[in-house]
Amino acid sequence: MQSDRNAPLDKTAALEICRSMGQITSDSLIPILQQIQDSYGYLPAEILFEVSRQTGLHVNHMFGVATFYEQFHLEPRGRHTIKCCRGTACHVRGGREIANTLKRQLGVEEGCTTADMRFTFETVACLGTCFLAPVMMVNNDYYGNVASSRIKSILEKYK
Amino acid sequence: MTTKKIRSHQHLKEAARRAQKVRQKYRCRALICMTGCRALGAADIAAAFKEKLVAAKLNKEVAVVETGCIGLCARAPVVLIEPYEYLYGGVKPGDVDEIIETTIRNGKPVESLVGVEDGNALPKIDQVGFYKAQHKAVLENCGRIDPKRIEDAIARGCYEAEAKALCTMAPEEVIEEVTKADLRGRGGAGFPTGLKWSFCRKSPGDEKYLICNADEGDPGAFMDRALKEGDPHRVIEGMTIAAYAIGAANGFVYVRAEYPIAVEHIGIALDQAREYGLLGKNILGSGFDFDIEVRIGAGAFVCGEETALIASLEGKRGMPRPRPPFPAQKGYHGKPTNINNVETFANVPLIINKGAKLYSSVGTDGGKGTKIFALAGKVNNTGLVEVPMGATLRQIVFDVGGGIPDGGKFKAAQMGGPSGGCVPGQFLDLGIDYDSVKDIGAIMGSGGLIVMDESTCMVDVARYFLQFVQSESCGKCTPCRVGAKEMLHILDAICEGRAAIEDLNRLERLADHVGKASLCGLGQTAPNPVMTTLRYFKNEYQDHIERNQCPAFVCSTMLSFHIDPDRCTGCGACARACPVEAIAGEKKKTHVIDGGICIRCGACLGACPPQFAAVYRRSGKLTKREKQKKPRSKS
Ligand SMILES: Cc1cc2nc3c(=O)[nH]c(=O)nc-3n(C[C@H](O)[C@H](O)[C@H](O)COP(=O)(O)O)c2cc1C
Ligand code: SF4
Ligand code: FES
Numbered sequence: 001m002q003s004d005r006n007a008p009l010d011k012t013a014a015l016e017i018c019r020s021m022g023q024i025t026s027d028s029l030i031p032i033l034q035q036i037q038d039s040y041g042y043l044p045a046e047i048l049f050e051v052s053r054q055t056g057l058h059v060n061h062m063f064g065v066a067t068f069y070e071q072f073h074l075e076p077r078g079r080h081t082i083k084c085c086r087g088t089a090c091h092v093r094g095g096r097e098i099a100n101t102l103k104r105q106l107g108v109e110e111g112c113t114t115a116d117m118r119f120t121f122e123t124v125a126c127l128g129t130c131f132l133a134p135v136m137m138v139n140n141d142y143y144g145n146v147a148s149s150r151i152k153s154i155l156e157k158y159k
Numbered sequence: 160m161t162t163k164k165i166r167s168h169q170h171l172k173e174a175a176r177r178a179q180k181v182r183q184k185y186r187c188r189a190l191i192c193m194t195g196c197r198a199l200g201a202a203d204i205a206a207a208f209k210e211k212l213v214a215a216k217l218n219k220e221v222a223v224v225e226t227g228c229i230g231l232c233a234r235a236p237v238v239l240i241e242p243y244e245y246l247y248g249g250v251k252p253g254d255v256d257e258i259i260e261t262t263i264r265n266g267k268p269v270e271s272l273v274g275v276e277d278g279n280a281l282p283k284i285d286q287v288g289f290y291k292a293q294h295k296a297v298l299e300n301c302g303r304i305d306p307k308r309i310e311d312a313i314a315r316g317c318y319e320a321e322a323k324a325l326c327t328m329a330p331e332e333v334i335e336e337v338t339k340a341d342l343r344g345r346g347g348a349g350f351p352t353g354l355k356w357s358f359c360r361k362s363p364g365d366e367k368y369l370i371c372n373a374d375e376g377d378p379g380a381f382m383d384r385a386l387k388e389g390d391p392h393r394v395i396e397g398m399t400i401a402a403y404a405i406g407a408a409n410g411f412v413y414v415r416a417e418y419p420i421a422v423e424h425i426g427i428a429l430d431q432a433r434e435y436g437l438l439g440k441n442i443l444g445s446g447f448d449f450d451i452e453v454r455i456g457a458g459a460f461v462c463g464e465e466t467a468l469i470a471s472l473e474g475k476r477g478m479p480r481p482r483p484p485f486p487a488q489k490g491y492h493g494k495p496t497n498i499n500n501v502e503t504f505a506n507v508p509l510i511i512n513k514g515a516k517l518y519s520s521v522g523t524d525g526g527k528g529t530k531i532f533a534l535a536g537k538v539n540n541t542g543l544v545e546v547p548m549g550a551t552l553r554q555i556v557f558d559v560g561g562g563i564p565d566g567g568k569f570k571a572a573q574m575g576g577p578s579g580g581c582v583p584g585q586f587l588d589l590g591i592d593y594d595s596v597k598d599i600g601a602i603m604g605s606g607g608l609i610v611m612d613e614s615t616c617m618v619d620v621a622r623y624f625l626q627f628v629q630s631e632s633c634g635k636c637t638p639c640r641v642g643a644k645e646m647l648h649i650l651d652a653i654c655e656g657r658a659a660i661e662d663l664n665r666l667e668r669l670a671d672h673v674g675k676a677s678l679c680g681l682g683q684t685a686p687n688p689v690m691t692t693l694r695y696f697k698n699e700y701q702d703h704i705e706r707n708q709c710p711a712f713v714c715s716t717m718l719s720f721h722i723d724p725d726r727c728t729g730c731g732a733c734a735r736a737c738p739v740e741a742i743a744g745e746k747k748k749t750h751v752i753d754g755g756i757c758i759r760c761g762a763c764l765g766a767c768p769p770q771f772a773a774v775y776r777r778s779g780k781l782t783k784r785e786k787q788k789k790p791r792s793k794s
Contacts, residue, residue, distance in 0.1 A: 029474035030457055034416075068476040068633075069457035071416055087378030088573060088609045089535035091623050097760055104738060125460060125627070126378035128418060129198050130533065130609075131232035131541035142198035148762060149736070 013039045014047045018054040029057055042073040078113040078120035080158040083137040087126030095134040101148040164436035166444040168322040178314035185222040187263055188241040193225040194388040194420050196236035207252040221263055227389015229302035231289050232542040246284040247272035289540045292558035296529045297505045298545045301389035306424050309431035312392040318437050320508035324400045325445040333404040339515035341527045346372055346500030347604050349593040358487040359405040362495035369402045369410035370498040376460035377576035380607030382531040383501040385543050387421035391428035397504030402449040405497050413468055415456040460631040464679050465498045478633045479679035522548035525594030536609035539564050549590040556610055567612035575604025577624045578684030580691030600691045616713035617696040618703055622650040624688035639682025642673035654714040656707045708779030715759040717778045721785050724749045726773035736766035
């Protein structure tokens with residue numbers, strides 16, 4: 001997504017998001033952060049400072065909230081997001097081995113992004129498709145009844 | 160736009176009749192689950208139906224309906240054909256031609272797609288054991304309507320209860336009816352709903368709020384998801400009745416971000432309800448105003464706890480706070496707030512329509528009405544299940560669930576997620592309601608029911624839940640933040656064979672402290688999975704500690720893989736499957752696993768051809784030969 005990490009980011013989208021929120025109250029913070037992340041893929045610090053200038057919401061408070069919730073990321077993300085379920089249903093059907101295999105093949109721990117920015121690897125509490133256990137998701141594609149031996153071919157679909 | 164507005168109870172009845180007429184124009188309806196089944200290609204099936212019905216010139220008499228969850232997720236993608244009631248599972252777009260020819264044109268079932276039980280083909284939905292033992296009430300519309308079309312919901316009687324309550328009952332009467340029905344909260348704790356509403360109604364102040372808790376963070380639970388996706392109007396109706404009862408003008412639905420389809424469907428349903436005058440200003444001409452806003456969670460399990468959820472709505476870190484004051488006294492921005500679970504709201508229309516007496520004729524003293532369970536884990540018919548309160552685990556797991564796959568043996572059912580416990584086989588015939596489950600150390604919880612068989616290690620399950628709790632703890636109070644971590648360390652040690660038997664006492668003491676001294680439900684109930692497994696499966700803890708053995712072959716440090724030299728033919732399948740090259744051996748010669756390199760993933764066990772079955776695993780004491788680590792020959 002970000003070709004040059006040091007290039008300044010385009011702030012237009014952030015300004016538009018702040019404008020579209022109408023009256024800003026403390027309630028607005030999480031929806032704003034969600035939209036910023038949808039638009040930029042993560043929460044870049046410089047954008048948060050800009051949002052703070054626009055809305056009067058405190059940066060301090062923003063980082064506090066952003067670091068509390070799992071959904072928010074302060075670092076750029078890989079091109080594809082892998083979500084491996086660690087829910088109970090998946091766990092009793094061998095979910096841990098799937099996560100371990102992914103870790104081995106990607107060479108990163110959970111929550112991390114591969115050096116080539118191809119994949120971000122996360123585990124989630126439940127994908128709500130427990131009947132397919134064990135389940136993993138790449139972007140918006142579900143893979144159910146996953147066996148470790150299938151993982152390599154699944155990952156190859158995403159460049 | 161204004162033409163669609165429904166302005167009175169009478170007007171709603173007419174709208175329902177009109178919608179039913181539109182429905183009757185079609186002699187046949189193909190219902191396709193487009194929520195859970197979407198993960199397995201339901202969209203392609205729907206597209207194939209639409210295209211082929213047009214080609215066959217049947218599109219005027221046959222409707223394609225994209226529904227919510229039909230229930231039997233195990234056979235996804237699922238298609239139901241009305242009026243024949245034929246239920247098809249594992250459908251592929253290529254099957255559509257045959258369904259049209261055989262069923263839609265000739266009214267016969269397609270044999271290859273119907274369910275089979277004990278060798279008998281069971282084409283009709285009400286013949287299938289999975290449905291026979293259920294009691295669909297709250298889920299009556301789920302899987303039968305297109306949740307994106309309000310007309311479908313109205314045709315099935317949705318909003319009838321809202322009209323009755325708002326136009327003919329006083330708020331106090333509504334509360335009284337719900338109290339008499341003995342409805343208890345479906346979000347976990349089972350608090351009496353009528354009582355909660357009356358607290359909020361009596362709380363001083365004009366500005367009150369209503370919140371629908373749709374966070375459903377419990378891993379292994381998908382009931383609320385199914386309701387929101389499959390019948391969102393019922394939830395909106397229940398919320399509106401509740402708002403009227405407590406006197407709230409504004410409401411929120413707090414949905415977790417992992418459920419994009421639910422967010423979409425609720426959004427559509429809210430827009431349509433407003434358009435029809437069933438939500439917003441002067442609802443149904445009653446003079447009552449109420450509107451609902453959707454908020455999306457940001458991924459924190461603890462935000463399912465009511466005070467944390469409110470903090471999150473206010474744009475803060477989602478941390479619980481001590482109660483009292485309860486939300487009914489001081490909730491959202493300090494105003495009286497009533498918060499209920501999705502399924503609780505979905506029960507309300509039933510009570511208003513049927514009356515408290517009829518409603519509470521189903522169930523037991525420890526719980527009235529029905530309960531929806533998300534059945535998952537080691538069970539054949541995974542899916543969405545609704546049974547009367549008081550149904551036994553045996554009915555749920557064996558009659559509805561079809562038993563354990565691959566001839567496995569039932570070991571336990573985990574109920575209530577991280578706050579709940581593992582219910583062992585000796586309680587299979589116990590009727591399940593709030594009180595009975597509590598008596599045996601688990602909780603009813605929100606309805607996740609995960610079946611475990613002999614291949615599940617109960618110590619590992621306890622560790623799993625502690626890991627979950629510990630990573631989701633908000634960190635506000637020490638017993639939960641530090642205590643849960645300490646407990647986890649002990650369980651890690653047990654699972655890795657480093658523990659002594661005295662550690663069990665320490666574990667129990669810690670569990671007691673954490674349960675008593677934590678601030679919110681997360682910490683208070685965190686010991687439950689440990690305590691129930693200790694109570695009912697102590698022998699497994701002892702095996703781990705005293706014999707260094709995991710009877711279920713799960714705890715990997717106690718596990719080793721070996722190749723039986725008498726059976727190995729040197730085909731090399733295991734060596735190719737091993738991800739870390741721990742297997743050595745020349746072609747056609749006996750292979751050996753290097754225990755030092757082996758990561759115990761089990762790939763070789765799966766790879767060894769069944770006719771040789773030379774790879775085996777061992778937990779506990781090793782034979783002399785097994786102990787030797789180095790392979791005899793290197794390749
Ligand atoms: C850690 C924690 C998580 C919870 N998660 C949920 C949840 O996901 N959904 C829910 O309805 N209730 C959840 N609850 C229970 C709520 O605090 C609250 O009791 C419930 O929403 C009340 O609704 P009810 O009376 O209709 O059950 C949770 C409680 C705790 C302590
Ligand atoms: S019990 Fe745990 S989750 Fe609840 S307030 Fe304390 S630290 Fe936070
Ligand atoms: S436990 Fe994995 S999808 Fe629910």
